[in-house]
Amino acid sequence: MTTLSENGKIDIAFTLNGQPVSRATTTSRTLSDLLRDDMDLKGTRVACGRTVCGACSVLVDGFPRAACSTFAFEVEGRSVTTIEGLEAEDGTLDPVQAAFAKKSAFQCGYCTSGMILLARALLAEHQRPDRETIREWISSNICRCTGYQLIIEAVEEAAETMAGKEAAE
Amino acid sequence: MFTAPAPRGLARSQADLPPVPLYRPDSVAEAIHALDTAPAPAALYAGGTDFFARLREGEAPAALVWLDRVQDLREVGRDDHALRLGALVTHHEAFRHPALDAVPGLAAAWRRIATVRIRRQATLGGNLMARRTRYELSILLTALGASAQMAGADGTIDLPVEDLWQADTATHPLLVSVTVPLEGCPRLDYERSMRPTFTQALAMRDGGWRLVVATEYLRPWAHDMAPGTPPAEATAALPADFADPAVSRAHMVRAGAAFLKRQIERMEAPA
Incomplete structure (x- = not known):
């Protein structure tokens, strides 16, 4: 057995948005608090605080996970992507971000970063998802404004854009 | 019998949990040892989805035993x-x-x-x-x-x-x-009614069927019955106090029988 911490203090190292990072933190620090309060990445939004709504979704090794319900120590050695990590260095939006903007797939915007990361993971697993698959995935996160229709259309738009890019390459 | 949930206390958040010792066992025996020797109360931690809900409801572990390596x-x-x-x-x-x-x-x-x-x-x-x-x-x-x-x-x-x-x-x-x-070649069918919320599972085995009915607030009620029991007779066996504020017993007896009829038809249909 490994005692990871006897006093509640712990050092962690992980990959954040493609860059290696390390932090001294505590065993009770959640990933959302680490990202927002210690690393100033405010794009991760916290709402329900109990896994359900998905507003705080980040990608951990490519799959969305509620950062509010993940301890920081759990991402040791893993890769974390936040909404800040999606756009290119020159500011070009990721195809999913661009599709959400084009379709206005948000109103208040609070759920949007989680929705975009969820959609990113969906399109990594299903390059051309049908509407039923999109609905099943998108129902993981809660949006109280849009009624979801515009989000579904944005995911379809992003899938088309990404498929077109791949074909062009 | 329905018992009203405890009134929600002061809102808590994950930030209310102080830093605690963290153990990472490699085996079941080590996990049990960690629970026995860690500052009490120690909590088991795995997926986290329910754990964080419990924190918000007031649970305050003094140590964490992280099971991911077992x-x-x-x-x-x-x-x-x-x-x-x-x-x-x-x-x-x-x-x-x-x-x-x-x-x-x-x-x-x-x-x-x-x-x-x-x-x-x-x-x-x-x-x-x-x-x-x-x-x-x-x-x-x-x-x-x-x-x-x-x-x-x-x-x-x-x-x-x-x-x-x-x-x-x-x-x-x-x-x-x-x-x-797996004796008796079990098979399962599951039905949900979302408004009002109740759920119903039927397991069939050679020689016996088991019906389970539950609601958002009631523990599952299990009823063993002979194959061929009429659906209305099966759901009429629900206990007299099996109801909660969202769903009545009468509804579960009636809608449950309709569910059960569908479940039996699905499970007995040729593959």
């Missing part, structure tokens, strides 16, 4: 007699596992639990040991007559899943696995 808790397998599911298996891993083919209908029912995102994080053990009436694995596994293997300092005991609600987790705190007996 490989024995991840095993899924079957032989001629039983299907065995490790407690750390996530919903996503479980319903995709070929061993579940041993119980037709189980994977399809399991796939309906939670959402794509939560299914990859939440575990069988968390779902069962949370002992929350709104969680669904207890319903499915009670219908199938499953047993739970619980580990403690004095060894492992077997308990029917339906008895986990009142199990003494002080002496045997760790769910190691769940075993579904």
